[in-house]
Amino acid sequence: MSVMGTRVVRIEDHKLITSGGSYVDDLREPELTGAVHAMFVRSPIAHARIGSIDVSAAREAPGVVGVFTADDLDIAFAPGPTGEPWLARDRVRYVGEPVALVLTEHPYQLADVAELVDIDYDPLDAVIDLDDALSGRTLLFDGTDSNVAGGKAKPFDEKLFDDCEVVVTRTITNQRVAPAPLEVRGAACAWGEDGRLTMWLSTQNAQIARDILAGGLGVDPGTVRVIAPDVGGGFGAKIGADPEAVVLGWASRRVGRPVRWFETRSENLTAMTHGRGQRHTVTIGGRRDGTVLAYRLEVVQDAGAYPRAGAGMLPGFTRLMAPGVYRIPRVEVATRSVLTNTTPIAAYRGAGRPEATAAIERAMDLFAAEIGMDPAEVRRINFIRPEEFPYTTPSGASYDTGEYAKALDAVLSAGGYAELRAEQARRREAGDVVVLGLGIAAYVEITAGDGMGESGRVDVNPDGTVTAYTGSSPHGQGLHTSLAMLLSDQFGVPMDKITIRHGDTDEVPKAVGTFASRSLQLGGSVLKQAGDQVIERAKEIAANLLEASPDDVELNVDQGAWQVRGAPSGGTVTWAQVAAAAGEDGLSADVWYGDVQPTFPFGAHLAVVEVDTLTGKAVLRRIIAVDDAGPVVNPVTFQGQRHGGLAQGVAQALLEEMSYDADGNPTTATLADYPFITATELPDFELVDMATPTTRNPLGVKGIGEAATIGSTPAVQNAVVDALAHLGVRHIEMPATPQRVWQAINDAREGR
């Protein structure tokens, strides 16, 4: 019987709940014996020239093995005027930027020694505000004439809204947030006697990390082995390797000893990349009957101090996904990303798509409010219809499949939309202090949109067990279980006889890894193809053993054995027998899946909030979600991904923001200050199932990792605004903190 689509408890769990995962700081590998401990000395100032660095006192301190600055590094850093140095050389550009590296014998000595590194900073004006950054009044980089790192302010078509009866425009902030995986960044490394570097790194992509390390250190990629041990969450912020990893590899070579590094949470909040950080100006126009005719989105992306993914990739995805689930005839998008003296911005769960959805979903509500139509109705009128797929948007995306209206109707009926609207009206009429708000978001997103491939290899071992090597690099998603389910189904081998391996570049030399919700659709599809090849080959061997023609033998997946077709009593051969007869090369297939076609998961969320009009506090009471990513391999982990996504999306709407003062000092740099969402701020999640397959990969699946994050943020934001709509409130910025909400109520009452 097929295990596909059944609830399978994760094979990953046992170790994690008994002895705990093996995260980088847990490793006690023999190669790391005698390791020195590392800490980066980081800039406390947002923008300054470095006058001088005096490391003499630090070098004399007890337990010190080394203190290094940019002057010691004999490796080249990224070229170009805006290249990011491994360690800051003559200028620092954000609070948290690494300036020096300290190595000590004992971890408790690190902070003491770091204190002794005497750095003389000559402060410059900090560029924090986006308009200030765009003005170019203060430039971050010498040799440039602007802080713009990508894109341009397009001349817009002045006639775009000419035939519209109603046009609404507004500027909206999609604030900067911290990915904050519970495990911070960490690495441990050692150079072997064979001259190779082995680095255990908390990463989503061991192979990309290897190439970054090799490039940075100026060595051949074959000289570097990266191993991703258990990773305590990544959410996009652990893609590849950060500059720190290169410095650690260099330092280990320099001092001739293994090095280990595990940053503090405060470092993590300022020095690991942040996500989001866009300013949107939306303009939406259409007819009073609810038809939207034109949409314009102008994006200013805060890239932070150095151009990483925030410079191009993030706004690129925002542009691509700008029109969302709607058939809008005319769409214009312009994006610019601009450098500021803040932590660099890169991927965070959704990476550019949540921003696109937040903008269009807020715009739809603004349009609905302007024409006095229910937001659900406006959406229904404008949805792309099921028969229109594949659908190419004006922004250039080719959507595969979608049932947008069905998804919306499903959440509205599961949530009891009509009853909720009645309750809302009742409370308003009664003048209740605590009002009710309903927020809708309909979304579509792109997964595996990177266009890169993935690797997979399947071995049938002589004892009949199966070992699969995946290029994907799960870190909490439960992919080992999903992949083992797929192979169990394909081979008829029980799951406990299947081992999934990942994350060691010596075992899996070529791979891309995990981001962009790509792993099941690419990592799973390639294993399926490898499995098919193995089965093809096995068929011939089995035919030989059964003394039959290959055309006459078949795999009986219920028994995990080969037999002559239609004659099960005529004897069978096991996988072990087939593998044993496979000869020298064994029974194995190694496949590269290069034909990557992105898929477009979609869904609808309905959020129900209560807002206390006296205090401004908004509380999420319910969230009802459809997240359709096609057929589900394991509902357990599929739901888990949705839950996690919902929580992070709600967090952005209501709570979380990484903020800076005007001088560029982060004001939310510890977990005591950063409002990381907790169990008390979330309700139980109400999930509604839908599964619309895609034709774009052999499994028919789309990605689920980011989907729920994308829908929930605007649903909750829209709900908060909706709660106060009767007072005339049209918009509240995120996060909808009590202060903001109270201010909006007050402004509305005073007619502002």
Place this chain on the structure above:
Amino acid sequence: MKVTIEVNGRSTVEEVEDRTLLVHYLRDTLGLTATNVGCDTTSCGACTVLLDGESVKSCTVLAAQADGHRVTTVEGLTGEGGELHPVQRAFSNQHGLQCGFCTPGMIMASVSILAENPKPTRQEVREALEGNLCRCTGYHNIVSAVMEASGQEVDG
């Protein structure tokens, strides 16, 4: 200084620096690495262990303060024959863990919650877990796990 701490039913006697935190005593001195460190402000609960049966954040307790006391970590929950504690089993059954980094602390906090309130409501579980952060699960399934371990209907 010398400390004597009973850890998971075993007496341990070690020489440590005065400033050694309990979490580092467990991880580095004893090699019990399940207990994790997720912050530097006593905010995340990844380091939660039981001290004389009550949950504490071991990043905020000195090994010296645990001298003469009893500590239980997730490694000590599993029975002699490897049988899982009901809370461990429930975390797996209910998919109350993803990356697993918060999990040892979450499990220990949950054991302590149930010792104090054997039949909590879902809302009570949420409130009791406020000091334990998880970035992956959205907490829903963690609450379900505690409900299952309490022998109640998961949906409350």
